[in-house]
Amino acid sequence: MAVKPFGLVFFPAFDWALTPTHPEREERLLYTRDQIVEEGLLDIPGIREYKPRLATLRDADRVHIGVPDIASHITDAHLVSAGGAITAAEAVIKGEVARAFALVRPPGHHAMRVVHGTRGFCTINIEAVMAEHLRRHHGVRRVAIVDTDVHHGDGTQDIFYHDPDTLFISFHQDGRTLYPGSGFTDEAGSPRAYGTTLNLPLPPGTTDEGLHYVLDNLIIPVLEDFRPDIVINSAGQDNHYSDPLANMAITAQGYASLAAKLKADIAVLEGGYSIEDALPYVNTGIILAMAGLDYSRVVEPDIAAAPHGLTDGARAYLRELVARQSALWRDREQLGTVAAAKAGDFWTRRRGIYYDDSGISEQQVEKLRICPRCHGYLTVASEAEGHHCGYQSAFAAVVPREPCPACRQGAKDAVLAAKRQGKYQHYIIQDKENDLLERV
């Protein structure tokens, strides 16, 4: 074949569930398996299936600060899922395939930098683990992540909030109406990475037309402008009209044509819980579209049930949203400078983070040094309390990639100072320059 094949890492984790009746249960990708095997998708010459490899704890530690450590929160399933994403990415990077789709579970986009437990069905952030693996081992620098799950990808946003080399774009059902309740337009990145986080909250009921309006007029132009080395799609499928956890109106055709336009190098499955009425068709559509094959016949049997037509109000809202976020993107440097000036030497953020699956509430204070010479070091003070885990706390510092000497020293000093005060249980340095996670 003249054209390069498309890579698929399919890992339905048929023996893994969060709990027996949880949406993340063994059955979730059963009907997707049925459909893609029945279609013969795994046999056609343009598609090459890969076995997922296992991610290492080091791959996870490069992204996460687990309290007390990441190993105590994850199962083998998480390492296979993250490893599946890495397998897909390596197939692309090595040039074996043109693009790849890691159709894997468990998902990851709600997992943040600090991990006390599981939230939004996610424990480790599989796209972030993949992206940082590519940066560390395969010479990738500029990464764009487009999150097309119905829920705001708050974990991915958190991990890359201070990283100007990672563009994170998420569209999702408006956080006032859906978990996790974030992803508003004013969440745009910390001052030195301003604008490389772009949120697009969409009104409930948004159809293919509305979604593609935002895609064509904002997401694609911004991606072109950013010039990423690699484009990653966090390919959640819960915007589908039949999804039980959300209220959107996207069809399999809407998702497939999105995949065709986005031309992501790597897609990674996130959510999607309409396991019978949506996932078989959406996944088939995405696979065909990414493989450059005809997807026009992929139509849900109950397509008549799909709502259609946008209200005038929704249309006006989307126009305004695209205009506002286009302006933010255009003016991002200037807006970032203003924000940096306002912050002074340190940018600070205090947040409460809830782990719905683990029943844990975390209070977190982040302090980022606004540094003229590097991305700045970050400290995170985290205290968590839950029914099962009791009280857990940690103080961590993150040394950025290519740090200036002052930030390298500053991160270390901050942790040592905190340790002398002794308020926290664990003291950790995540050193992105040397790829180390150290306990102090």
Place this chain on the structure above:
Amino acid sequence: MLLGIDVGGTYTDAVVVAGGKVLSQAKAPTTHDDLLHGILGALDQVLAGVDPAAIGRVALSTTIVTNAVVEGRLEKVGLLLLPGPGMDISSLVPERPWLLSGYIDHRGRETSPPKEAEVAAACRDLADREVFAVAGKFAIRNPLHEQAVADWLRRHTGPAHITLGSAVAGSLNFWRRANSAYYNAAVWRHFGRFARAAQAAVAGRGVTAPVHILKADGGTMPLAAAGSRPVEAVFTGPAASVLGIMALAAPQGEAVSLDIGGTTTDIALWRDGAPLFAERGAKIGDYPTAVRSFWLRSIGVGGDSCVRREGGRLTVGPERRGPAMALGGPVPTVSDAMIVAGAADFGDKGKAIEAMRITAAGGESVQDAARAVLAVAADAIYTAIGKMIDERAAEPVYRVEDAVRDRRPQPAVLVGVGGASAGLAPLVAERLGVRCSVPAGAMVANAVGAAAARPTIEVTLRADTAQGYYTVAELGLRATLPSRRFSLADARDLASSHLAERAAAAGIPVVDVESVYDEEFNLVRGFSTTGKIIACRLQIKPGVFTTQEGA
């Protein structure tokens, strides 16, 4: 006593075996324009001095189906597909299909009905066809649409034969089932003619035993039952060889087997004493099918492979330019090297030495040249085995338990059969660092395999307790479940009774039934369990008669 016949590319071999021993063997040239002629030639020779009434079974491994496919002697098929939504396979099947409406979803539910008027229109368009293949997506979970289309075909035209996709295989993969159904219909008439003639000719020799045909999965089936599923008799040569190895050497645990013939070496990997199957099915021409077959790799190295130097580098095969120089051939071959190295003893040794003199690099002795040739040939086989092991280790898995466990094949023994195995198999085994076995009778392994192969049959049962029904695809059956409280154990019991039923209909004894795969999922709707989806496949294990069983 069991009689086996293997139709090969050059010779047709026949053997009579009993208790794992070859009692009589014979050879006749294969007659390509009329296979039966050569078969009967070999049969008459092997029966000389044998009481035909004492033969318990005759089994044929023939190229009748393979040749029909390879030579394009295929009947025009009316191919009707019910693809529903999804990938468009119109251009991926061997015949331009008629696409019909009607869809069955992944749970076997009808989401839109098929239309008789479309079938009537198809019949007008396909008026020149007498054989038909009908395949619907997810028909294995509900065959009613395929069956309705078949009924309408019978009403609107006078088909000589209809193959249903759901009946050729019980596994998921509409595309493969469609291809299988097509080839089955396309060779149906040709095979039927051969089967009737073979049956009559064998009976004419006073053999009253049933006549079986070997399938690609290494099992046999009675000729009568094979008439409706001839596509399963494709590619039986390699299957016969593998079965022969099982009969002659019975490799235990993990093993690798080689059938080193004139121009090719067929490689198989073994686990738990059984050869590995191709995960999804055999490929016929460019088309993947659902025909179950062993997982074999064929490479262009054999006794007749020509040997030459290209830019100082020694190369072996893949072409054959004639027999060994020792047998009057024009160019040096692997066999000549074997003769010089003392691993074989036939033909004119002087000519073999002459062949190695041509092959030798400057100053190299003929013995060293022969050793170098064998090393190159063995290396090609060794490399191919390594690739197969890598591929098997990289086979995708869908469970965490399987993903974290390393299931890389680690063969502990190498078994070689075929004409050139004595010279090459030990060298390959040495490279692999495993024990080598070249069993007696290795030269007629294929015919022995056919003779000793047991009949096999399988059923796939899938139960959906939330909907209260189950299907057995191979039987075209969709029936109500006896109880909503239905377990995997119940499913196995029910499947084994259907297996017995299917075996009885085909005239096959039920022995050594094994579960090939099973799965069980809880159906959860709105946070409560509403039922289970259970699937299991049982088969009579492919294998060989070790004693007089079945004979």
